[in-house]
Amino acid sequence: MAESSKDHSEKKKSSFLTPLSKMILNLSYVLGAVSGFIILPMLTIAISADVVMRYLFGAPIHGANEVSAHLLLVFYIFALSYVYAENGHVRMDLLYENMSPRMRSLVEVLAGSCGFVVFGAIAYQANDDIKYARLIGQSTEDVGLLIWPFYAVIMITFAFVLLQILVSTLLRVINARANPETHRVTEV
Numbered sequence: 194m195a196e197s198s199k200d201h202s203e204k205k206k207s208s209f210l211t212p213l214s215k216m217i218l219n220l221s222y223v224l225g226a227v228s229g230f231i232i233l234p235m236l237t238i239a240i241s242a243d244v245v246m247r248y249l250f251g252a253p254i255h256g257a258n259e260v261s262a263h264l265l266l267v268f269y270i271f272a273l274s275y276v277y278a279e280n281g282h283v284r285m286d287l288l289y290e291n292m293s294p295r296m297r298s299l300v301e302v303l304a305g306s307c308g309f310v311v312f313g314a315i316a317y318q319a320n321d322d323i324k325y326a327r328l329i330g331q332s333t334e335d336v337g338l339l340i341w342p343f344y345a346v347i348m349i350t351f352a353f354v355l356l357q358i359l360v361s362t363l364l365r366v367i368n369a370r371a372n373p374e375t376h377r378v379t380e381v
Contacts, residue, residue, distance in 0.1 A: 210364050217357050218278050224350070225275025232268040236261060256336030263333075263343055270350045277357055298369035305362035312351045312358065319348035 243257035276282060289297060325331070326341035333340065 210360055210367070214360050214364060217353075217360055220353065221274045221278035221357065224271040224353075225278075228268050228271035228275065232264055232271065236264045236268060239264065256333070256338075259333045259335050259338060263338060266343060267346055270347060274350065274354050274357060277354060277361075294369065298365055301365050302362055305358050305365070308358045309355060309362075312354050316348050316351035316355060319344045319351065323348065 239254075239257055239261050243254045243261070247253040289300065292300065323341045323344045326339075326344055331340040332338055
């Protein structure tokens, strides 16, 4: 009887997390699409135009390097969520695939915990940086782009990645407890 109660409790947790997981997955795909189909072409055009103007006409585009650097930041941050959702992060597959299901789950929980700490620290610091950048009106040197919106993108996206890591790790734990012979779960 206790076993069925445990199964019911895990199914209840999983039933809440699964729709949330799907929502997170969809948003990850949207961020990946924005990164790959909008930001990357913008970045390519900005860099290419600057190179052409600089070397063919001797007149570089004022502020192109700043704009490119900030677009590159947003590109990588948005792509990060997509890569995590696709389980494309770096790991030692040679070792990982030879581990027992229980050890794989432990490694994934440990990796999720480390990611949670790192991305949490970055999101926390970005929040402080937003306040400071707004207070002093911090902007880029050449073009005068305000810096705080980029810190806001960092904070919001990393907070989203934190949620992604948390839900993914919880689903892995629930899956490992419900099905000890398996180790994979639908990725978030």
